[in-house]
Amino acid sequence: MKMSEGVEWALHCCLSLSWVDAGEAVTATKLAAFYDLPAAYLNKQLQALVRAGIVSSAPGPRGGFQLARGLEEITLMDVVSAIEGPRSAFRCTDIRHRGPGGAFIAASETSAGGSRIPCAIAQAMRAAELGWRKHLAAQTIADIKTVIEDRSPNSGDDIRHWLTARSS
């Protein structure tokens, strides 16, 4: 169970984009060079953020990516969901209903309407994962930005200058 590296990339990119002036777009090539990442693949991850409505994109010269909404409106959950997809990590395949074992619970645990009572194991796993998602949804990128600006107040200016410089 490994989370895609694209999540880390996307989070850092959102953070970096927050320092450039509104209306200014940064290209995927520039962001990739800044972090020494493969440009085309980073572009792919940024596309996922576009589809999720987190950043907006513009083609052509002077084009690129910029945040589509305020940092306070972007939670870690939003970014993770955009990159990893909406499906949960634990996926119940209902093995309790397969094979001879299924016969034992079919009578006693199947509700009247025919809809099956969810597996207790799946419920427990889902509850734990929900806790994880709640933690992610409770933190916005603005919170992280605050931490970083506390640590090094001038890094934001440096990053903005580097990303908005015309010649690389």
Add this chain to the structure above:
Amino acid sequence: MKMSEGVEWALHCCLSLSWVDAGEAVTATKLAAFYDLPAAYLNKQLQALVRAGIVSSAPGPRGGFQLARGLEEITLMDVVSAIEGPRSAFRCTDIRHRGPGGAFIAASETSAGGSRIPCAIAQAMRAAELGWRKHLAAQTIADIKTVIEDRSPNSGDDIRHWLTARSS
């Protein structure tokens, strides 16, 4: 990010093993037949549980697997960790230190001793994942067994009879 199916299998197997009498071993073949799973692959997952000390194994005739400790001592976290390994889902590759961007934070965020201050993003992700792990560690398989026995009090007997029958 998809969790291995082996986790679901292992959880169900632990639950099933809890109903057979102590000292009685159940073979991987039997458990696989019960849930209609590939026997050899299920055996592989059970081996992981053995390495983690959750179940014990015995070779030869009358051999098989049985729980190595009480259900109250087996948390969901134990099983997940046994199957999935100890590594966390989110893995910080420190892209903030790679490329030109690394130069900006090297001076301001590196502590005196040379040890780097952990990335704020990695910290946030790790905190969320820790919340997930805490949820998993807080629930034991005994808890799940209680839920199931509440729903269908006689299923335990059925499962024990099926698993301990000599001829399939």
Add this chain to the structure above:
DNA sequence: GCAATAATACTCGGATAGAGTCTGTCCGAGTGTCTGGGG
């Protein structure tokens, strides 16, 4: 000098290969059981 136009360079976006991990399968080492023979 100014406006319209065509060529241009640059960007994102999706379609296309390669690597790593998860899933599934096979065979060998080891152990308890059963059968046959001897005392």
Add this chain to the structure above:
DNA sequence: CCCCAGACACTCGGACAGACTCTATCCGAGTATTATTGC
């Protein structure tokens, strides 16, 4: 009848392929810029 030895059948355990997802790359569609040409 009881004990012992040998063969046997059964189990786990690790080594070996196949499938799927993640990673990485390439090329085409579209757009703002820029140079050129005519007025």
